[in-house]
Amino acid sequence: MKAAKGTVFKYGDNVDTDVIIPARYLAISDAKELATHCMEDIDKDFVNNVKAGDIIVADKNFGCGSSREHAPLVIKTAGVSCVIAKSFARIFYRNAINIGLPIIECVEAAENIKAGDIVSIDFDTGIITDETTGETFKGQAFPEFMQKIIDSEGLINYINKK
Amino acid sequence: MSKMTMSQKILASHAGLSEVSAGQLIEADLDLVLGNDITSPVAIREMTKFKSDSVFDKDKIALVPDHFVPNKDIKSAENCKCVREFAKKNNITNYFEVGQMGIEHALLPESGLTLPGNVIIGADSHTCTYGALGAFSTGIGSTDMAAGMATGKAWFKVPSAIKFNIVGKPSKWVSGKDVILHIIGMIGVDGALYKSMEFVGEGIKNLSMDDRFTIANMAIEAGGKNGIFPVDEIAIEYLKEHAPGKEYKIFEADPDAEYDEEYTIDLSALKSTVAFPHLPENTHTFDEIQDTKIDQVVIGSCTNGRLNDLRCAAEILSGRHVADGMRCIIIPGTQKIYLQAMQEGLLKTFIEAGAIVSTPTCGPCLGGYMGILASGERCVSTTNRNFVGRMGAIDSEIYLASPAVAAASAVTGKISEPSELGL
Numbered sequence: 049m050k051a052a053k054g055t056v057f058k059y060g061d062n063v064d065t066d067v068i069i070p071a072r073y074l075a076i077s078d079a080k081e082l083a084t085h086c087m088e089d090i091d092k093d094f095v096n097n098v099k100a101g102d103i104i105v106a107d108k109n110f111g112c113g114s115s116r117e118h119a120p121l122v123i124k125t126a127g128v129s130c131v132i133a134k135s136f137a138r139i140f141y142r143n144a145i146n147i148g149l150p151i152i153e154c155v156e157a158a159e160n161i162k163a164g165d166i167v168s169i170d171f172d173t174g175i176i177t178d179e180t181t182g183e184t185f186k187g188q189a190f191p192e193f194m195q196k197i198i199d200s201e202g203l204i205n206y207i208n209k210k
Numbered sequence: 211m212s213k214m215t216m217s218q219k220i221l222a223s224h225a226g227l228s229e230v231s232a233g234q235l236i237e238a239d240l241d242l243v244l245g246n247d248i249t250s251p252v253a254i255r256e257m258t259k260f261k262s263d264s265v266f267d268k269d270k271i272a273l274v275p276d277h278f279v280p281n282k283d284i285k286s287a288e289n290c291k292c293v294r295e296f297a298k299k300n301n302i303t304n305y306f307e308v309g310q311m312g313i314e315h316a317l318l319p320e321s322g323l324t325l326p327g328n329v330i331i332g333a334d335s336h337t338c339t340y341g342a343l344g345a346f347s348t349g350i351g352s353t354d355m356a357a358g359m360a361t362g363k364a365w366f367k368v369p370s371a372i373k374f375n376i377v378g379k380p381s382k383w384v385s386g387k388d389v390i391l392h393i394i395g396m397i398g399v400d401g402a403l404y405k406s407m408e409f410v411g412e413g414i415k416n417l418s419m420d421d422r423f424t425i426a427n428m429a430i431e432a433g434g435k436n437g438i439f440p441v442d443e444i445a446i447e448y449l450k451e452h453a454p455g456k457e458y459k460i461f462e463a464d465p466d467a468e469y470d471e472e473y474t475i476d477l478s479a480l481k482s483t484v485a486f487p488h489l490p491e492n493t494h495t496f497d498e499i500q501d502t503k504i505d506q507v508v509i510g511s512c513t514n515g516r517l518n519d520l521r522c523a524a525e526i527l528s529g530r531h532v533a534d535g536m537r538c539i540i541i542p543g544t545q546k547i548y549l550q551a552m553q554e555g556l557l558k559t560f561i562e563a564g565a566i567v568s569t570p571t572c573g574p575c576l577g578g579y580m581g582i583l584a585s586g587e588r589c590v591s592t593t594n595r596n597f598v599g600r601m602g603a604i605d606s607e608i609y610l611a612s613p614a615v616a617a618a619s620a621v622t623g624k625i626s627e628p629s630e631l632g633l
Binding site for chain 2: 146
């Protein structure tokens, strides 16, 4: 399983799917075009600053609101390698796994990691390292069944393999 | 003896298991898979990645273009065309074209497609609405929808539950919207995260089906996986009218079912409740609301676009006029509701009051069209979310409220309850 490393973008509680990708863009079907509006209503500079591999760290209930799969999709397409949060809204959580966007629940990481820190994640062990401060955190492990979907890089591949 | 909740019993029965417990991962058979014009095109594209792209059962899929319909622009027209062609190719029984369509969560129960004891997934977060009829129904994304359409199955982590014991009778202008806003204000927007919200108790007899749809609809706004009511005489009457001759199975929670938390909600103590920007948990009652001038009122959506909602608004708007400079937009949830509102004279009341009436659409609720807000504008809306930028400009504001509060506010031009009009 791969690892991730990048610069942190930090957000608070209840980042909803409407600010991740506003509905005014939902008729767009091209993922790259959609991704140019990622996080637009909460952080208009995000798309200009994000680089491949970067990491989003947020507080509780990340991805609340709509079922739009466009939300994890634009985050993934924008280049984000992992979202770490205290907790995720359940549809976002499911969608992220189904489309192969790595996510990790970790309260301590969300509390201690700061915007701009360089963070690396080992997905096999769930260890999150803040390379700027040297601190490490242990993320919540996925149940075996979900890990299989993640290892298959999404639900469709997982079902095709069965 | 098993100790299962209503939701757990339905899931067990669809997973071929005699018993399930919270946290268990199961695969359940699906009675209905639904999607709309935003989520279905993504699912339809995903379907092509399966070894077989045929659907599991053409009668158990519902496709309802409702978000940007009638099409607001070329891109939304292309999305609807994609859904239409897929429905035709797969001979989908329950595809609803403009003219038959309505807002999905008002339309499908009305069409007898959501039954007690069903397991339903929908690529729309408000799919939890059908719990009002004793179904386990929950929102999922497009990839899950694709997998559901192809296989007729979905995986679930069996949820634990919060029990809401409903007692008492609400006063005249207090409705289902006030009940659910009160609950969300109490437990927060993640208060029921990953959990079922089970609404029981002697007080539910004082809640109409339309009230229950509103309450179950907004379970997601508390983070809930599903909201569910027991099936009582009121629900059975509704099913006789809307699903005549259809068979269904009623599930009840075990007497010693285990709940993470229990709350008692006394309907007689509830007041008109408004959720201020920018979260549904930011609730206030009128004893703490200052004069707040507004620019627009929206009465409609999968939350509050049903007949009782329109009747309530008409009762308040009858013989009155919307305030100068105010836009009041009323959106019946389905064609049937629209027609009945016409026959009852409600549309005449709305138009004479200076409101406009739209064909069914999700439209302004998610900032699609038909009532987008400009910078700094405020709207009292019977919809379900008041997130930043949800209905338009990122510095516009949405105040979520009942149809009664929305209609009264349209007349006064500020956030108001009906008593301010002497009602």
